[in-house]
Each structure stands twice: as C-alpha cells, then as structure tokens.
Amino acid sequence: MDPLAELDDDSAEWLRVLDPGADDHDAGLARLHATLLRIARGELHRRRTSMVAGRELDDLAHQSAADAMLAILAKLGTFRGESRFTTWAYRFVILEVSHKLGRHYWRGAPEPLDDEQWDRLPDRLGVDPQEHAEAGRLAEAVRLAVEQGLTERQRTVFVDVVLHGVPLDALCARDGTSRSAIYKVVFDARRKIRAVLVANGYLASREEEPA
C-alpha cells in the first residue's frame, strides 16, 4: 500500500500547501522557513558549541534553515510518508547544522596541527593519568601499529581524528569528501590497528577476551 495514502493530517496539509499550485503556497513556504529556523536555532543551542556565538550563531541558523529549505523543496517528490513530514524535514536542517559547524571549525582552529603527538593518545582514550607507565606503553604500541598497518591516508585521518580531535565533519569540509568516506577510513584503521596489536601480543584476540 502506498504510505502517502495513509498520511497523517498534518503531513498531508504540508504537502498540500507546498504544492506550487496551492492558493496559500507563499504562506506555506514562510511557515516552513520559520519552522526550520526554529529547529536550527534549537539545535545550535543544544550543541552548546564554543566555536560560534552571538550574531554569528544566528547567521548559521539562518543559513542552515535556508539551505535546508532549498533541499526540502528540491526533494519533496522523494518524501514517501515513512515518517511524519516534519520529522523528514527536520532531518535536513539538522544535517545542515552539522555541515556548517564542520566548515566553521577551521575558522577558529587554535593552532596548526603537528603530526606526531602520540602522548595525547592515552588522554584521548580517557586513560587514568596515574597510569603513567601503562599510558606510555599504550601510546608506543599504537604508534608502531599505525606505522606497520596503515596506509598514508589512513594514518593521516587517524592522527587528525584521534590524536588532534578534529571533528569528522571538519575533515569533510577540509578534504572535500563525505562523512561516510572519512568514517570508513577510521573504521578500517581501527580494525587494522587492532589486528596488528593482537599479532604483536599487545591485545588479546576476541576469542581470548572474557565474555
């Protein structure tokens, strides 16, 4: 059965008013924009980012709402009624907020990133600072595994994400690639590092781990 035939009243009303032939189409567009702007502002507030504040924060909300609105209108024909219309539409503006914060990261990046800061790794993993000796062995074991097991691209991304804490969306903006592509690089890097650490005897294989 076609999900569009069973739309809830609110979703059906959105589709009606967003049809360019509707008498109140302009009012519908204005209502959609106001809704998206409210969601964008709420999301930026929820994320409590320290990168942006004040007027710049509201500018990001406006840009996110405007770009989400364009995307929604362009893809309106792909809405299948699998969720309420508003949930489908909010997704666009949430993703725009992520995208814009990723681009914004580099405007406030505090310092040029050095390539080798392995002493940061234990802290990044939340290792207790009192475990000095273990932390040092851990950082050295991972550094060797990265050298032995990763491609240059995997190494670069792993260092940026894990040692320097660069957000994935910021790397996407810098490298002109997608989040899924960066995630896949990190996913593969984690798997390979683990395999090297198991082969080197530093970590137990999964079969040897306690249940």
Add this chain to the structure above:
Amino acid sequence: MNGKDRLARFLQTDPRDVGCDEAMAVLHVYVELVADDPAAAADRFPGGAVHLAACGPCREDFDGLLAAVRNEG
C-alpha cells in the same frame, strides 16, 4: 577499566555497522521508532543502531533530530 581495555574498546569494530550514508538515509524513520519504542527501533534497524553507537557525528544528528521531534510534539 584500564588503559588496555579502553584501547580495545575503542578499536572494536562491528561488521553489522551500516555506515553513515545508510544510517542517515533512514534517520527520520528510526527517530520516530525510538521515540515510540527504542527496543523495537533497534530490532528493525540493527545495523543503524550499531552505527549510531559507534559514530559520534551521526549520533549527534540523531540526538538533535530526536530532541526536535520531542520538543515540537
């Protein structure tokens, strides 16, 4: 949990992980399921649930969309 355990957990990957694109494609459907019944959502989209547990940025988007749906009623 000691340092080695933390490292092992960080490096753990799950082959059921569907990745960012697939998880984001159904995010609106998944969020509504979670809002109604989280266990049922994970049963219907196990690979998406695994991904959202592993991918910080996608989890942030999920949290944002869920908050928006709940706040807007």
